[in-house]
Amino acid sequence: MGFAFLYVPMLLLIIYSFNKSKLVPVWGGFSTRWYTELFQSQEVWDALTLSLKIGVVNATFATLLGTFAGLAMARFGRFKGRTLFSGMISAPLVMPEVITGLSLLMLFITLREFIGWPDQRGFTTITIAHITFSLAYVAVIIQSRLIGMGQDLEEAAMDLGAKPFRVLFDITLPRLAPGMIAGWLLAFTLSLDDLVIASFVTGPGANTLPILIFSRIRLGLRPDINALATIIIVTVAIGVIIAGYIMFRQQKRYNESIKMAAKTGE
Amino acid sequence: MIAPEADLAGRSSFVTRMLAWAQTAWKGIIVFLPYSWLLIFFLLPFFIVAKISIAEPIIASPPFSSLIEWSEDGILTIRLIFDNFSYIFEDDLYSSTYLNSIKISSISTLLCLLIGYPMAYGIVRSSPTTKNLLLLAIILPFWTSFLLRVYAWMGLLSDVGTINNFLIWLGVIETPIRMLYTEFAVYIGIVYTYLPFMVLPLYANMEKLDGSLNEAAADLGARPIKVFFTITLPLTIPGMVAGSLLVFIPATGEYVIPDLLGGGNVLMIGRLLYNEFNANHDWPVSAAVAIILLVLLVVPMMIYQHYQSKENEGA
Numbered sequence: 001m002g003f004a005f006l007y008v009p010m011l012l013l014i015i016y017s018f019n020k021s022k023l024v025p026v027w028g029g030f031s032t033r034w035y036t037e038l039f040q041s042q043e044v045w046d047a048l049t050l051s052l053k054i055g056v057v058n059a060t061f062a063t064l065l066g067t068f069a070g071l072a073m074a075r076f077g078r079f080k081g082r083t084l085f086s087g088m089i090s091a092p093l094v095m096p097e098v099i100t101g102l103s104l105l106m107l108f109i110t111l112r113e114f115i116g117w118p119d120q121r122g123f124t125t126i127t128i129a130h131i132t133f134s135l136a137y138v139a140v141i142i143q144s145r146l147i148g149m150g151q152d153l154e155e156a157a158m159d160l161g162a163k164p165f166r167v168l169f170d171i172t173l174p175r176l177a178p179g180m181i182a183g184w185l186l187a188f189t190l191s192l193d194d195l196v197i198a199s200f201v202t203g204p205g206a207n208t209l210p211i212l213i214f215s216r217i218r219l220g221l222r223p224d225i226n227a228l229a230t231i232i233i234v235t236v237a238i239g240v241i242i243a244g245y246i247m248f249r250q251q252k253r254y255n256e257s258i259k260m261a262a263k264t265g266e
Numbered sequence: 267m268i269a270p271e272a273d274l275a276g277r278s279s280f281v282t283r284m285l286a287w288a289q290t291a292w293k294g295i296i297v298f299l300p301y302s303w304l305l306i307f308f309l310l311p312f313f314i315v316a317k318i319s320i321a322e323p324i325i326a327s328p329p330f331s332s333l334i335e336w337s338e339d340g341i342l343t344i345r346l347i348f349d350n351f352s353y354i355f356e357d358d359l360y361s362s363t364y365l366n367s368i369k370i371s372s373i374s375t376l377l378c379l380l381i382g383y384p385m386a387y388g389i390v391r392s393s394p395t396t397k398n399l400l401l402l403a404i405i406l407p408f409w410t411s412f413l414l415r416v417y418a419w420m421g422l423l424s425d426v427g428t429i430n431n432f433l434i435w436l437g438v439i440e441t442p443i444r445m446l447y448t449e450f451a452v453y454i455g456i457v458y459t460y461l462p463f464m465v466l467p468l469y470a471n472m473e474k475l476d477g478s479l480n481e482a483a484a485d486l487g488a489r490p491i492k493v494f495f496t497i498t499l500p501l502t503i504p505g506m507v508a509g510s511l512l513v514f515i516p517a518t519g520e521y522v523i524p525d526l527l528g529g530g531n532v533l534m535i536g537r538l539l540y541n542e543f544n545a546n547h548d549w550p551v552s553a554a555v556a557i558i559l560l561v562l563l564v565v566p567m568m569i570y571q572h573y574q575s576k577e578n579e580g581a
Binding site for chain 2: 003005006007009010012013018022066069070071072076079081082085086087088089090091092093094095096097098099102103104106107110127130131132136139157165166168188192194195196199213214216218220221225227232233236238239240242244
């Protein structure tokens, strides 16, 4: 029941994207005209390009900073200001978007007042805002992975004389790779999905895809948005299934190699 | 195998020195980078909002007065203006909107708990293969656009939408029932989009439970219902708290759902803040609205933070 509740609305959305009629809920026969119209719109392409650019830059920086933060939280023991740090990592996960958006806009305006930067709002300001909340999500993923992994291998390497820096690069980071990939994908999706924060910190002319979609659906149902939604939902579903399959296979290979190692050891 | 020192000797002295420096300073850098990022872009903005909330609106860019001014005779004056706060407290629109937001998000949280608990329980008790599939099914909507999931409900709930059309076709009703742009639609939207946030912490909690306790109780003659209420339910309180906070806190400040599904008929503070800010550009009042919302949510946020750090240290 619960699962039907989650999926039926999206299914209907997809079905109606092939509706010939301009009135969304009235079925007028099968047609792909809304898809053709969508692909011809320069506005849609521009918004998509901007969103993808922000998404990639955001995900890369957020993964880097988030991995650092996760490492610090899980492996560095107690350090000065750790409590504040952990608060700043978990707060963005629940903070209402209107507060984050408003406060970042006010920060950017104040900064421009004092240091003349950022001189205009758009790509840079949205990317900075997205990195700020995405890095918190990545940090939580990395931290829980590190805790789950345990420190046995690292300790063994240290006992054998490896320096901590080497241990990090040769042991910790390779084992963290799947977590970092998951973190990157999550940061990318969060960025692609964000409407409220981006609307606050954007400037004239810089429309991300969610901003464009929102401005259109605010006025009611739109068949072209149904088509766009279908493309997005299908792309995401395929992506998730492929990612899930790859992770499943890697996990299997990893388990097998451990079994093999155990056998050769005997 | 070459020792790292021998390896280093082969490179230029600059690289060697850089690497030597990195080998001692790397821990500091790893903490410093994300720490300073969050200080500048997460913590500092709140102080700026707090500062603006006690300033006076003026027609300028930026549109608020500065707190500290040097008057002509060289006397430093600090002006704190709490007019914005008293304005909000005296205006019925704001107080009723805050209350309504808390009411809507509390009821939605309860609904999520009532629907999510059996779902999580069902997932934990299913076979490993089904369990993975069901978990994937819970997580999948996470990855699809939030905005589009809300939009999907516009199509279902509208006067000429799928549900009304279907009911009319069945002959149950003759004229469409008004569902879109009501509080009912907002509840549906919040429960629909926030349900995974409830199910996942509950699942993580139930997964860790020790099944032998249930067996022991059953062996001692307790009925399944009694086992559930005296053992399972108390042990899943941490999951219920975490899930509820993950729904309650963001839902209170929600903007998109009340705007698209509630329209002008449902008062919620996130929507009021956003729309007032864009329409009036009254920065100090908007800042004050945000600060009050933050104060309202600070206690739930601290409980969540406490739970989160306990979770990480307990594992």
